[in-house]
Amino acid sequence: MDPAAFLGHLRDQPFYKGQLEHIERLPARRPRYARLSHPLPAPLDAALKTAGVRRFFRHQVQAIEAVRNGEHVVVATGTASGKTLVYNVPVMEAVLLDRSARALYLFPTKALAQDQLRALKELTGGLSAGSGADIVMDTYDGDTPQSARARLRQRAAIILSNPDMLHLGILPNHQLWVDFLSNLRFVIVDEAHAYRGVFGSHVAVVIRRLKRLCELYGSSPCFICCSATIANPGQHVERLTGIRPTAITDDGSPRGPKVFALWNPPFVDRRRTSRRSANGEAATLFAEMVRHGLRNITFAKARVVAELVLRYARESLGKTDPQLKSRVAAYRAGYLAGDRRQIERALFGGQLIGVAATSALELGVDVGGLDATISVGFPGTIASLWQQAGRAGRGSKASLAMFVGLDDPLDQYFMRHPKELFGRPHEHALINPDNVYILEKHLPCAAREHPLSSADEARFGPGFVKAMIRLEQGGVLIYRPEQDRWYYPGRAYPAQDVSIRSIGGRSVALLDEAQDLRQLEEIDSATAPARAHPGAVYLHQGESYLVTALDLEAGRALLRPAPTGYYTQPRELSDVRIVQSEQHRLMHSTLAYWGTVRVTRQVIGFRRVRQYSEAILGDEPLDMPALTFETRALWWDVPLEWGPRLTRRGWEFLGGLHALEHAAIGLLPLFAMCDRWDIGGLSTANHPDTGQPQVFIYDGHPGGVGIAEQGFSLLDQLWRATLETIKSCACYDGCPSCIQSPKCGNNNHPLDKRAAIWILESLCPRKGLWAR
Numbered sequence: 001m002d003p004a005a006f007l008g009h010l011r012d013q014p015f016y017k018g019q020l021e022h023i024e025r026l027p028a029r030r031p032r033y034a035r036l037s038h039p040l041p042a043p044l045d046a047a048l049k050t051a052g053v054r055r056f057f058r059h060q061v062q063a064i065e066a067v068r069n070g071e072h073v074v075v076a077t078g079t080a081s082g083k084t085l086v087y088n089v090p091v092m093e094a095v096l097l098d099r100s101a102r103a104l105y106l107f108p109t110k111a112l113a114q115d116q117l118r119a120l121k122e123l124t125g126g127l128s129a130g131s132g133a134d135i136v137m138d139t140y141d142g143d144t145p146q147s148a149r150a151r152l153r154q155r156a157a158i159i160l161s162n163p164d165m166l167h168l169g170i171l172p173n174h175q176l177w178v179d180f181l182s183n184l185r186f187v188i189v190d191e192a193h194a195y196r197g198v199f200g201s202h203v204a205v206v207i208r209r210l211k212r213l214c215e216l217y218g219s220s221p222c223f224i225c226c227s228a229t230i231a232n233p234g235q236h237v238e239r240l241t242g243i244r245p246t247a248i249t250d251d252g253s254p255r256g257p258k259v260f261a262l263w264n265p266p267f268v269d270r271r272r273t274s275r276r277s278a279n280g281e282a283a284t285l286f287a288e289m290v291r292h293g294l295r296n297i298t299f300a301k302a303r304v305v306a307e308l309v310l311r312y313a314r315e316s317l318g319k320t321d322p323q324l325k326s327r328v329a330a331y332r333a334g335y336l337a338g339d340r341r342q343i344e345r346a347l348f349g350g351q352l353i354g355v356a357a358t359s360a361l362e363l364g365v366d367v368g369g370l371d372a373t374i375s376v377g378f379p380g381t382i383a384s385l386w387q388q389a390g391r392a393g394r395g396s397k398a399s400l401a402m403f404v405g406l407d408d409p410l411d412q413y414f415m416r417h418p419k420e421l422f423g424r425p426h427e428h429a430l431i432n433p434d435n436v437y438i439l440e441k442h443l444p445c446a447a448r449e450h451p452l453s454s455a456d457e458a459r460f461g462p463g464f465v466k467a468m469i470r471l472e473q474g475g476v477l478i479y480r481p482e483q484d485r486w487y488y489p490g491r492a493y494p495a496q497d498v499s500i501r502s503i504g505g506r507s508v509a510l511l512d513e514a515q516d517l518r519q520l521e522e523i524d525s526a527t528a529p530a531r532a533h534p535g536a537v538y539l540h541q542g543e544s545y546l547v548t549a550l551d552l553e554a555g556r557a558l559l560r561p562a563p564t565g566y567y568t569q570p571r572e573l574s575d576v577r578i579v580q581s582e583q584h585r586l587m588h589s590t591l592a593y594w595g596t597v598r599v600t601r602q603v604i605g606f607r608r609v610r611q612y613s614e615a616i617l618g619d620e621p622l623d624m625p626a627l628t629f630e631t632r633a634l635w636w637d638v639p640l641e642w643g644p645r646l647t648r649r650g651w652e653f654l655g656g657l658h659a660l661e662h663a664a665i666g667l668l669p670l671f672a673m674c675d676r677w678d679i680g681g682l683s684t685a686n687h688p689d690t691g692q693p694q695v696f697i698y699d700g701h702p703g704g705v706g707i708a709e710q711g712f713s714l715l716d717q718l719w720r721a722t723l724e725t726i727k728s729c730a731c732y733d734g735c736p737s738c739i740q741s742p743k744c745g746n747n748n749h750p751l752d753k754r755a756a757i758w759i760l761e762s763l764c765p766r767k768g769l770w771a772r
Contacts, residue, residue: 001294001371001372001397001398001399001400002398003258003259003261003372003398003399003400004259006288006289006292006294006372006400007020007023007259007261007400009288009292010285010288013288015284017266018266019263019264019265019266019281020261020262020263021262021263021264021405021415021416021418022261022262022415022418023259023260023261023262024259024260024261024262024418024422025257025258025259025260026255026257026258026259026260027257028254028255028256028257028396029251029253029254029255030254031057031252031253031254032057032058032252033055033056033057033058033252034056034057034058034060034061034062034252035056035061036056036061036064036065037065037068040089040093041093041096041097042131043096043127043131043132044089044092044093044096044127044132046126046127047123047124047125047126047127047132048089048123048126049126050125050126051122051123051126053085056082056085057081057082057251057252057253058250058252059075059077059081059086059248059249059250059251059252059253060082060085060086060089060252062248062250063075063086063224063248064086064089064090066246066248067090067222067224068090070222071222071245071246072222072223072224072225072237072241072243072244072245072246073086073223073224073225073245073246073247073248074192074225074226074227074233074234074236074237074245074246074247074248075224075225075226075227075248075249076193076226076227076228076229076230076233076247076248076249077229077248077249077250077251077253078228078229078251078253078255078386078390079228079386079387079389079390079391080253080390080394081251081252081253082253083190083226084116084119084226086224086226087105087186087188087190087224087226088119088120088123090186090224091103091158091185091186091188091224092123092124092132092135094185094186095132095135095157095158096131096132098185099157100183101157101183101185101186102156102157102158102159102180102181102183102184102185102186103157103158103159103184103185103186103187103188104159104161104166104180104184104186104187104188104221105158105159105160105161105188105190106161106162106163106166106187106188106189106190107160107161107162107190107191108162108163108190108191108194108195109162110139110141110142110143110162112190112191113139113141113160113161113162114139116160116190117137117138117139117160120137120158120160121137124137135157135158136152136155136156136157136158137156137157137158137159137160138152138156138158138159138160139159139160139161140152140156140159140160140161140165140169140170141161141162141164141165142164142165142169150176153176153177153179153180154179156180159180163195163202163203163206163500164500166206166210167202167206167209167445167495167498167500168495168496171206171209171210171213171445171449171495172445172448172449172493172495172496174213174449178217181213181214181217181219182217182218182219183219184214184219184221185219185221185222186221186222186223186224187207187210187221187222187223187224187241188223188224188225188226189207189223189224189225189226189237189240189241190225190226191226191227191228192225192226192227192233192236192237192240192429193227193228193230193233193236193381193383193429193673195240195429195431196236196429196430196431196673196674196705197430197431197673197674197678197701197705197707198501198502198503198524198701198705199500199501200240200429200430200431200705201431201432201433201435201438201503201705202438202441202442202500202501202503203240203500204239204240204241204242204431204433205433205438205439205442205460206442206500207240207241207242208242208433208459208460209442209445209446209449211241211242211459212446212449212450212456212459213449213450216450223237223241223243223245225237225240225241225245227429228383228384228386228387229249229383229386229426230383230426230427230428230429230673231426231427231428231429232428232429233247233249234246234247235428236428236429236431239431239433240431240433242433242459254395254396255393255396256393256394256395256396256397256398256399257393257398257399258389258392258393258398258399258400258401259398259399259400259401260389260400260401260402260403260422261400261401261402261403262402262403262405262414262415262418262421263281263285263402263403263404263405264404264405264412264415265277265278265280265281265404265405265407267730271731271732272730272731272732272735273731273732273734273735273736274407274735274736275407275737277612277613277614278376278377278404278405278406278407278614279300279305279308279309279376279611279612279613280312280612280613281404282298282300282309282374282376282404283308283309283312283313283316284316285298285374285402285404286298286309286310286313286328286354286356286374287312287313287316287317289353289354289371289372289374290313290317290321290324290327290328290353290354291317291320291321291324293353294353294354294371294372294400295347295350295352295353295354295370295371295372296353296354296355296370296371296372296373296374296392297331297347297354297355297356297357297370297373297374297388297391297392298354298355298356298357298373298374298376299357299358299359299373299374299375299376299379299388300356300357300358300376300377301358301359301376301377301379301539302358302539302544302567302611303330303358303539303543303544304544304563304564304565304611305376305611305612306330306331306356306357306358307330307356308565308611308612309356309376310328310329310330310356312612313328313354313356314328324353327351327352327353327354328352328353328354328355328356329343329346329352329354329355329356330355330356330357331343331355331356331357331358343355347370359379359384359388369392369393369394369395369397370391370392370393370394370399371392371393371397371399371400372392372399372400372401372402373388373389373391373392373399373400373401373402374401374402374404375388375389375401375402375403375404376404376406377404377405377406377411378403378405378406378410378411378414380669380673380675381426381427381669381673382421382426382427383426383427383673385403385421386426388401389401403421407614407735407736407737408666408736408737409662409663409666409667409725409737409738409739410666410667410669410670410676411737412725412729412737412738413667413670413721413724413725416724416725416728417721417724417728420670420721427669427670427671427672427673428671428672428673428710429673430672430673430674430705430706430707430709430710431705431706432703432704432705432706433460433461434461434462434463435463435503435703435704435705436463436466436467436470436703437503437702437703438503438703439460439461439463439464439467440467440470440471441498442498443460443464443467443468443471443477444471444476444477444488444494445493445494445495445498446460447477447486447487447488448488448490448493448494448495451483451485451486451487452468452477452485452486453484453485453486454484468486471486472486475489476488477489499522501521501522501523501524502522502523502524502525502527503524503526503701503702503703503705506525506555507522507523507524507525507555508522508523508524508525508528508532508550508552508555508556508557509522509555509556509557510522510523510532510538510540510545510556510557510559511556511557511558511559512545512559512560512561513548513558513559513560514560514561517558520540520545520559521540524701524702525552525555525627526627526629526700526701526702527700527701528550528552528557529550529552529570529572529601529602529603529624529625529627530570530572530601530603530677530743531570531677532547532550532557532559533547533550533570533603533606533622533624534547534548534549534550534622535547535568535606535620535622536568536570536606537562537564537566537567537568538559539567543561544561544562544563544564544567545559545560545561545562546559546560546561546562546564547559548560552625565610565611565612566608566609566610566611566617567608567609567611568606568607568608568609569606569607569609569742569743570603570605570606570743571603571604571605571606571607571619571743571744571745571747572601572602572603572604572680572743572745573601573602573604573745573746574599574600574601574602574680574681574682574745575599575600575682576597576598576599576600576633576635576682576696576698577597577598577688577689578595578597578635578687578689578690579595579596579597579598579630580595580596581593581594581595582594582595582596583595583712585712585715587636587715587716587763588763588764589639589762589763590636590637590638590639590763591636591637592634592635592636592637592712592715593634593635593636593712594632594633594634594708594709594712595632595633596630596631596632596633597630597631597632597633597635597696597698598628598629598630599628599629599630599631599633599680599698600626600627600628601626601627601680602624602625602626602627602745603622603624604621604622604623604624604745605619605620605621605622605745606619606620606622607619607620607742608620609742629702630702630703631698631699631700631701631702631703631704631708632698632699632703632704632706632707632708632709633696633697633698633699633704633708634696634697634698634708634709634711634712634715635694635695635696635697636694636695636715636763637690637692637693637694638657638692638693638694638695638759638763639693640692640693642693642759642762643685643693646752646755646758646759649754649758651752651754651755651758652750652752652755653685653693653755654683654684654685654750655750655751655752655755655756656752656754656755656756656758656759657683657684657685657693657695657755657756657759658683658746658750658751658752659726659734659738659739659751659752659753659755659756660683660695660722660726660739660756660759660760661681661682661683661695661696661697662681662739662740662741662744662748662751663722663725663726663738663739663756664681664695664697664718664719664722665679665680665681665697665741666725666741667718667721667722667725668697668707668711668718670718670721671710671711671714671717671718672706672707672710672711674707677700677743678699678700678701678705678707679697679698679699679700679707679708680697680698680700681695681696681697681698682695682696682698683695683696697711716764719760719763719764720764722760723757723760723761723764725737725738726738726739726753726756726757726760727757729753731753732753733751733752733753734748734751734752734753738753739751739753739756
């Protein structure tokens with residue numbers, strides 16, 4: 001594999017129009033090994049050697065030694081750095097030395113748990129009879145047969161599960177798990193960076209419920225967490241688990257030289273407001289890689305895009321190299337496990353040269369040392385982008401990664417500022433386990449498991465008291481003063497009514513009409529009108545479904561499979577009222593605030609956009625009910641006298657505020673691990689609560705999950721990134737790459753690019769000063 005030669009070949013092709021925006025050359029990294037302070041049990045050492053593991057990387061040794069010393073750890077190193085051994089080795093060592101020891105492995109998906117079970121069995125397959133070969137381990141999830149569950153509860157040393165099963169199946173039935181919980185030595189949290197936002201905040205409270213029961217049964221397990229590279233692994237795991245871990249981030253594994261190329265589709269109009277389809281560019285690159293025998297994965301956000309890339313690549317190959325058409329395939333989460341394994345083996349063994357995939361191949365699945373990857377659009381986080389790129393170039397092998405930019409502010413910011421992609425710390429993973437809305441759901445579950453007391457405030461955090469007052473006033477919990485305990489009076493399991501994927505007052509179940517109303521998933525009622533309105537195309541595990549009906553009162557939406565070839569973008573209006581400012585910050589020329597706001601949002605229509613070409617197919621009106629909720633927001637004053645100054649220049653003050661609001665929302669995911677659809681905003685020349693021009697950016701979920709707080713703490717950086725994005729965009733008066741928003745309820749009117757630049761240049765601080 002010679003990445004430079006391949007990129008040189010691309011430059012010579014008729015389709016090349018200067019798309020190579022930047023080339024980053026990452027040097028090879030030599031492995032750094034270390035030795036354990038004392039040897040492993042002989043059977044485990046022999047099994048590791050049978051599996052080809054004769055030495056440990058330094059970060060592996062640091063983690064194993066920390067666990068041996070009784071420390072909780074988080075290991076945040078690169079893809080294919082051997083993180084699995086970080087937890088398998090200490091767990092197996094403990095189980096071999098003490099057959100009563102138990103371990104609970106938590107993975108974000110059932111598929112990943114199955115993949116890791118295979119890896120664990122391959123390791124233990126090298127153990128001899130009587131030396132650990134009889135250790136019982138298996139997955140315990142919704143697919144586990146009832147007949148096998150009792151045996152696993154009683155005999156399994158290692159249970160591999162997921163947070164949903166822990167919440168719904170294990171904790172409510174903890175009396176059946178007394179032996180397991182009493183002897184629980186380890187809790188493994190893999191892919192810890194995946195637990196962020198609403199889901200991560202729920203999981204944090206579920207873990208606190210688990211720790212509470214462990215304490216009841218006399219155990220205090222060690223937490224071993226693994227994460228992709230993020231900016232705050234130690235802080236994130238501390239908020240996730242409630243314990244302070246030792247963070248191990250110095251990667252000792254080898255890395256081959258990697259070339260990372262940023263490919264920006266060319267403009268197609270003279271006003272430089274529209275670019276060639278990123279999907280079309282990806283199909284061209286995919287086909288060229290296959291022609292050159294470069295084994296690759298092309299990552300797309302949606303199954304329909306992956307399959308379109310595959311279709312157009314096959315058409316291209318059919319014209320020049322028809323024998324290669326059978327050596328490319330699609331891969332997605334919806335495939336049966338057997339089909340997925342077959343594709344993985346074919347890619348690993350070289351029968352397949354290229355695979356167009358959704359993010360199903362992003363996590364944990366070993367497909368061998370590929371030559372190249374293509375990421376079609378920014379996958380949402382820098383951590384995810386590096387995980388995709390890490391699928392190629394295992395060990396010391398040279399590899400190529402290509403990132404094809406979409407026509408939106410964040411992608412184009414990276415295209416024009418590559419140092420921000422390759423030189424800055426990765427994003428912060430954000431959760432808010434103190435969210436009162438989430439605690440109100442879980443505290444009844446905890447009380448049903450074991451009565452709550454005032455001592456639980458320290459475990460569940462500052463939101464505990466407020467949530468308990470609401471629950472007691474609502475009759476959900478009953479206080480018995482003679483025992484100083486709160487009890488759950490009902491007989492049912494409250495956990496069965498709590499979805500850990502949503503945060504609103506109630507959930508909305510998404511039901512598949514083609515499968516006898518089989519439930520696909522649940523979403524938050526606060527976000528349902530924007531995500532599952534009638535006519536919306538909803539993506540579930542990369543599959544497209546068309547929403548035919550939404551009933552918020554009944555808490556359900558009906559969907560049917562629909563390979564539509566287009567996606568939808570909701571348009572919404574919002575109103576923001578200030579409830580309380582909790583912090584303020586004196587900036588260069590204004591004041592910025594963070595606090596609680598009351599948001600009213602209404603979806604008023606949606607747009608249909610063709611998947612492959614991004615062509616707008618039409619706009620449809622909607623009459624959806626308005627939703628009101630309290631959440632967290634950041635906002636800042638804009639000096640009133642700036643309006644007349646802009647007017648004298650012939651620019652529009654409100655258009656400038658509106659434009660910078662759009663661009664700032666698009667760029668906030670640069671600093672927080674979130675999606676632009678997780679946040680909302682408002683810009684006004686005269687806010688009714690203050691009588692001043694102001695711009696608001698708020699968490700789109702009730703109670704907030706920390707996104708606005710992170711934006712507030714890094715506001716000066718957010719302003720500068722927003723200014724750079726707007727100022728460096730080649731368009732004349734605004735485009736989707738800078739100030740236009742796909743979700744704007746005002747049809748992106750008014751917008752004034754020049755006014756936005758002037759306001760941001762005036763806002764950008766020399767140095768922020770903190771105040772309360």
